[in-house]
Every structure is written in structure tokens, then in C-alpha cells.
Amino acid sequence: MLSSLRCFLLALWLATLAVTPASAQEAESNTSAPAVAPDPFGRETPRSAVSGLIDALAKRDYNRAANYFDLPVQDDPQVKDGASELARRLQTLLDSGGTLLPFARLSNEPAGRIDDDLPVDRELAGDLKGSGGEAPLLLTQRSVDGRSVWRISHETIRELMVASATTAASAPSKDIVGIDVAGAPAEDWALLIGLAALSFVVLRLLAAATLAVVRRGISDPDANGVYRFVHAALPPLSLFIAVMAFYTWAERLQVAIVARQTLLRYAGGVAAIALVWFCLRLVDAVADVAIARMHRRARRQAVSVVTLLRRAAKILLLVFSIVAVLDTFGIDVTTGIAALGIGGIALALGAQKTVENLVGSVTVIADRPVQVGDFCRVGDVVGTVEDVGIRSTRIRTNDRTIVTIPNGDFSSRQIENYAKRDRFLFAPKIGIEYTSPAKVREAVSIIEDVLLSHEKVSNDGPRARFTDFGESALEIEVFSYITVTDFAESTTVRQELLLSIYERLSAAEIGIAFPTRTLFLARNPGDDQPRRSGAEPAAPADDS
Known part of the structure; x- marks a missing residue:
């Protein structure tokens, strides 16, 4: 509890700040300085400031928690002692029914949220419950040692100071009593975990009962689109609704803020996983219906497109879930995403032909110059299309051989489809x-x-x-x-x-002509004379 002297000093200091000319504060905030090291208390964003405050309260390190109040704790030891007492009182009021915004709703940007109704240097972090009713827990942004940091504002400090001693004394104390786990009583952890388990079990049983009722009212559930959708949606939806119910009930319990805020923080990750799970099952259900319809219509190439889109959607959803989980654990994924972008460019350059074939597949399937079973000519290849795949198209020639043409090349060739002739x-x-x-x-x-x-x-x-x-x-x-x-x-x-x-x-006695040729043979005029040599032949001898 604050002593009278400390209360007086703090009140005097706050009154001094209240009458400080705005121009002086602006001059202080606009002072340019060279690059400085990161804030040792992690107060660069509203989310990191609240997380650091919760960590300090969990360790009951109220001297460290004093640095999260907009007070000059480094300049005045008495002010630091008073701020430590304010941190203790803040924890008591939060444990008594006060609330902090869930981890995911706190801005992780240095400038905070700009779409609320608060000034640009103010950020709502939660609500306090005191003798005067509920009061907002506000953060303010100021420049400290050349750094722009977020700390608990003067308005909230005034609320903590005017809270009577009876309010603080009547609030249930969350000091270490019995077993303490991670800065909160074990019974508070047990209560919250039990509430989360109960929410999930109740919603899961309701989902199973609903599914059984729907199945009983349908003659052929496996072939019914409504049942397949309900079967795919209810398990993840039950988990998501259970998380939302846990959010609602946990904020009404008077348990240690450390335990409550920690479990609500990780419950946000579970909600993201449930949402991704729901989307994955929905993608599978829609893809199965589309594939069955394409098989009935004998459009085998469209099945390849549906399969490709299903895999791409699943990959994107899994990446989203990984990013959400890492963000829940406070891991900054910005650098990783930038690295993935650079790696993606390198991969795209190395897999240029693969990407070209994928784009060619989309072109062939969207434009549909040929379909499976069509007799066609592609370049100098003539045959029947047997399959249009993700990477290539297979054609069986008249010699019964298979020619595989990459779709990137296939889409750029001149294609003559004989099956499309109307006459x-x-x-x-x-x-x-x-x-x-x-x-x-x-x-x-x-x-x-x-x-x-x-x-x-x-x-x-x-x-x-x-x-x-x-x-x-x-x-x-x-x-x-x-x-x-x-x-x-x-x-x-x-x-x-x-x-x-x-x-x-x-x-009609009209003959069909065929190639004919008439040959005329004639003798040369001298061919009928006997052939003579250069000398006269000798006369025959007279034998008489």
C-alpha cells in the first residue's frame, strides 16, 4: 500500500505533467537521435509491452514492472517505489475481475492501432474494476532515451491511485498461497484448464449428437452433400466454439491474471488451428464432390485441376496455421517470410520449366483444345489423347506408342483436333x-x-x-x-x-481413266543394209 508521502509525490508529479505545455512534450518527442539499441524492457509495441508486464507480474518482480508505467522511475527512487506499489495494486485489481485484451487483439505494430477512436498515442489494453466501476486500461506512447515506447498512461495511473485502500484490501490476494505455478496459484491453473476441457467435451458431445441425428434422418448419408458438409464441419467447429466459450467464461472468473492471460494467449493459437482444420476439411469435401461430378461427366483433365487446387489450398492453409502458432509463441515471422520470399525467387528460377508446365496445364485445361479420347494432331504427332496431366499430356499414336508432351510445349504448339469436326x-x-x-x-x-x-x-x-x-x-x-x-x-x-x-x-459407258502411255517403235533407214567393215571380205575358194 502506498504511504501518504509517496502518494503526495506521485500526485504532485502527475499534476506537473498535466500542466506541462504541449509544445514542450512535442519538442521532446520530436528530438532526433542516432540509432539506439532496442528497449531492454521490450516496450516497442503494445503487445510486447503487455507481454513484458505480464512476465514481470508472473515473477512478482514489481521493480521491473514499475518500468511499464509512464513515470520517471529511473530518476527518482521514491517514484520507483511508488510505481512498484502501483504494479502490485494493478495485479490485484486484474486478479479481482479486471481484464486484458487477448494476445492476438493487441497491436504488434510500433504505431499501435490507428483504426480505433483513441488518439494516435493511446492504445486500449484492457479494463479495470474498482470501487468506481470499470475503467479502461490505457497505454501511451512516449519517447524515452531516444526510443519510442508504450507504457501505462497517466489516466490509468490516476485510476490506480484513487482506488481506495478498502478496494485493494477487499480484493482476493493472489500472493503465493500453497503451490505456485509460473506466477499463479495452482488452483487457478486447474480451474482454467478444467474449464477449457469441459468446454471442449461438451461441445464435442453436442457435435456428435447433432451428427447422429442428421445421419438418422438421411437414407444414404455417404451420397448426401448436406451430411458430408456437416460431417466435415462439426469437429473443427466444435473446437472453435469451445475456444470462444472459454474466452467468454475465463474473462468472468476472478483468477490470477497471469494464468488467465497465458491460457487465453495460447487459446488463440488453438482457435487458429481449429479454423484451419475446418477449412481443410471443407476443401476436401468440396474437392471430393467436384471430382465425383467430373468423373460422371468424363472430364478427366478437370480432375487434375481440382487436385492441384486442393493441394495448393491445403499448403496455404498450413502455412497460415504455422504463422499463427509461431505468432502465438511470440516468434516474429516477418524475417522468415522475407527469407521465404528470397528462397521462392531462387526456387522459381531453378524450377522454371516446372512452373512453365504448370502454367501450361492450366492453359490447356482452361482453353480445352483437346479432351481425353480426342483424335488430334499436335505438331507432327498424330494420335488419340489418353491423359491430360498436371505436367504433361500423353497421346497414343496409330502405331500404338505413347508420346508424352510437356504441357508448356503442348500449349504453344499448333493443335488440330479432328474430333471437333462437325462434317x-x-x-x-x-x-x-x-x-x-x-x-x-x-x-x-x-x-x-x-x-x-x-x-x-x-x-x-x-x-x-x-x-x-x-x-x-x-x-x-x-x-x-x-x-x-x-x-x-x-x-x-x-x-x-x-x-x-x-x-x-x-x-453410261464412261470409263475411269488410268495412267497410260503409247510407244511407237521404228527402224532407222540404214538398218536394212548389211554392216560393212573397213576391208572387203575375201572371195570364197573354188573347190573344183
């Missing part, structure tokens, strides 16, 4: 034997009549035209479309048309 071109060149012009006109008319009379030939301008005098035939060019989409069926129609044309031309 087939029928444009043969028919050569007839050299004959009279009337027969040529008859042949053209016969071919056009065959085209027009066939039901599978498009009536959009089929034609036959005599186009050229060939070396061995009179050439008639045909142009029309076969209105089928199946390749095998198109070959059947093509055969019917060619046979019909052949039969009609044969019946």
Missing part, C-alpha cells in the same frame, strides 16, 4: 477417259446427281466441275461435305458415294 470434306478428283464433250457433260451431271441424292451429303452447294486436261485423263473436281461427325461413319459414306459414282459412270 467431313468430300473432294476427290475423278479422271475419266478422253472422250467426246457430250460424255464429259454427262459425267459431270451424273456426279452432281449422286451428291444431291445422298441424304448424308450437305445440300449447301455440292458441285462437280470439269477442271483440267490431264496427261492421262479429263479431270473432274468434286466439292461437298458429308454431314456426320464420326470418322468411321464418314468413311462408310465416302465409300458409298465413290461406288455410286463408279457404277453410274460405268452404266
Whole structure:
């Protein structure tokens, strides 16, 4: 308890500060100084200041806790003693029902929160309960030895000073009584841990009961989307709601602030894990439904995209949970994230081809130039698409071999998809034997009549035209479309048309030409004279 002298000195000093001209305080805060070492008490941010204060109160080191009050404790020993007594009283009031903001809600920025209704140099850290009712526990930012630090403000100090001795005396003392664990009585730890366990057990049982009721009301739960969603959501949601219930109930208990604030701090990490767990199960449930739908529609390449997105979402969620847990333990992840960014650039440069293939996969699947089962030409490769994967596309050629093309290369090639044809071109060149012009006109008319009379030939301008005098035939060019989409069926129609044309031309005694060549053989004029040598042959001898 403060002595009368100490109360007087503190009141006098506070009154002096109250009438100090604002310009002098601004001059003090704007004094530029060279770079200085970090604050030894860790008061750079509201979060670190509250954490340091709790650590000092847990160790009952009230001399150290005095440094977290906006008082010149280094200049005046009496003021330091008074500030130590204020720290003791602060702990007593917090143990008696006062509250501090959860660890995650305290700003970890040097400038504090700027989106609240307080001045820029003020930060709300909690609430005090005294004889006059609730009062905010405020932090103020000032420059101390060239450092900008956060400490308990004059407004809160006044509240602590005006709190009557009876209020402090009537508050339950949290000095060491019996077993002390980490700066708080063991029974307080047991009460809070029991409350947390009870919250989780009750909510988990409620979740199991709800799941059983829903399952009983559905004929085929495994195929029902609502049941699958409830089954995926209830376990993590029960944990998250249990943490929120623990937050609500723990703040109403009159237990040691050290135990309460410590467990609430780590409960925030559990809440983050529960939220990530819920998102992971939700991602799995949505992905399973999407994959089943893609299988029913025979869109196998879309399954690869869903699988890739599922893995990417899970990785991001796990990274978020790791960052949240590390932040709960007070580990600064900013440097680590920067290092990961540099490492990511290096990895991206080293895995450039892999990234290119992944981007190519997204392009191929989004643009869908081919699908599994399509017959196509990709560059100089002709075959049927068997699989569109995350990294590559596999094509089975007509020789029954498998050609694997990386998707980065696949997406940049010229792709001709024969399966997308809505009709087939029928444009043969028919050569007839050299004959009279009337027969040529008859042949053209016969071919056009065959085209027009066939039901599978498009009536959009089929034609036959005599186009050229060939070396061995009179050439008639045909142009029309076969209105089928199946390749095998198109070959059947093509055969019917060619046979019909052949039969009609044969019946009209118009022959189909084939390459011919006539050879004329002749003797040279001198070949009928006997060959002579340079000397006359000798006369035969007379035997008579």
C-alpha cells in the first residue's frame, strides 16, 4: 500500500505533467537521435509491452514492472517505489475481475492501432474494476532515451491511485498461497484448464449428437452433400466454439491474471488451428464432390485441376496455421517470410520449366483444345489423347506408342483436333477417259446427281466441275461435305458415294481413266543394209 508521502509525490508529479505545455512534450518527442539499441524492457509495441508486464507480474518482480508505467522511475527512487506499489495494486485489481485484451487483439505494430477512436498515442489494453466501476486500461506512447515506447498512461495511473485502500484490501490476494505455478496459484491453473476441457467435451458431445441425428434422418448419408458438409464441419467447429466459450467464461472468473492471460494467449493459437482444420476439411469435401461430378461427366483433365487446387489450398492453409502458432509463441515471422520470399525467387528460377508446365496445364485445361479420347494432331504427332496431366499430356499414336508432351510445349504448339469436326470434306478428283464433250457433260451431271441424292451429303452447294486436261485423263473436281461427325461413319459414306459414282459412270459407258502411255517403235533407214567393215571380205575358194 502506498504511504501518504509517496502518494503526495506521485500526485504532485502527475499534476506537473498535466500542466506541462504541449509544445514542450512535442519538442521532446520530436528530438532526433542516432540509432539506439532496442528497449531492454521490450516496450516497442503494445503487445510486447503487455507481454513484458505480464512476465514481470508472473515473477512478482514489481521493480521491473514499475518500468511499464509512464513515470520517471529511473530518476527518482521514491517514484520507483511508488510505481512498484502501483504494479502490485494493478495485479490485484486484474486478479479481482479486471481484464486484458487477448494476445492476438493487441497491436504488434510500433504505431499501435490507428483504426480505433483513441488518439494516435493511446492504445486500449484492457479494463479495470474498482470501487468506481470499470475503467479502461490505457497505454501511451512516449519517447524515452531516444526510443519510442508504450507504457501505462497517466489516466490509468490516476485510476490506480484513487482506488481506495478498502478496494485493494477487499480484493482476493493472489500472493503465493500453497503451490505456485509460473506466477499463479495452482488452483487457478486447474480451474482454467478444467474449464477449457469441459468446454471442449461438451461441445464435442453436442457435435456428435447433432451428427447422429442428421445421419438418422438421411437414407444414404455417404451420397448426401448436406451430411458430408456437416460431417466435415462439426469437429473443427466444435473446437472453435469451445475456444470462444472459454474466452467468454475465463474473462468472468476472478483468477490470477497471469494464468488467465497465458491460457487465453495460447487459446488463440488453438482457435487458429481449429479454423484451419475446418477449412481443410471443407476443401476436401468440396474437392471430393467436384471430382465425383467430373468423373460422371468424363472430364478427366478437370480432375487434375481440382487436385492441384486442393493441394495448393491445403499448403496455404498450413502455412497460415504455422504463422499463427509461431505468432502465438511470440516468434516474429516477418524475417522468415522475407527469407521465404528470397528462397521462392531462387526456387522459381531453378524450377522454371516446372512452373512453365504448370502454367501450361492450366492453359490447356482452361482453353480445352483437346479432351481425353480426342483424335488430334499436335505438331507432327498424330494420335488419340489418353491423359491430360498436371505436367504433361500423353497421346497414343496409330502405331500404338505413347508420346508424352510437356504441357508448356503442348500449349504453344499448333493443335488440330479432328474430333471437333462437325462434317467431313468430300473432294476427290475423278479422271475419266478422253472422250467426246457430250460424255464429259454427262459425267459431270451424273456426279452432281449422286451428291444431291445422298441424304448424308450437305445440300449447301455440292458441285462437280470439269477442271483440267490431264496427261492421262479429263479431270473432274468434286466439292461437298458429308454431314456426320464420326470418322468411321464418314468413311462408310465416302465409300458409298465413290461406288455410286463408279457404277453410274460405268452404266453410261464412261470409263475411269488410268495412267497410260503409247510407244511407237521404228527402224532407222540404214538398218536394212548389211554392216560393212573397213576391208572387203575375201572371195570364197573354188573347190573344183
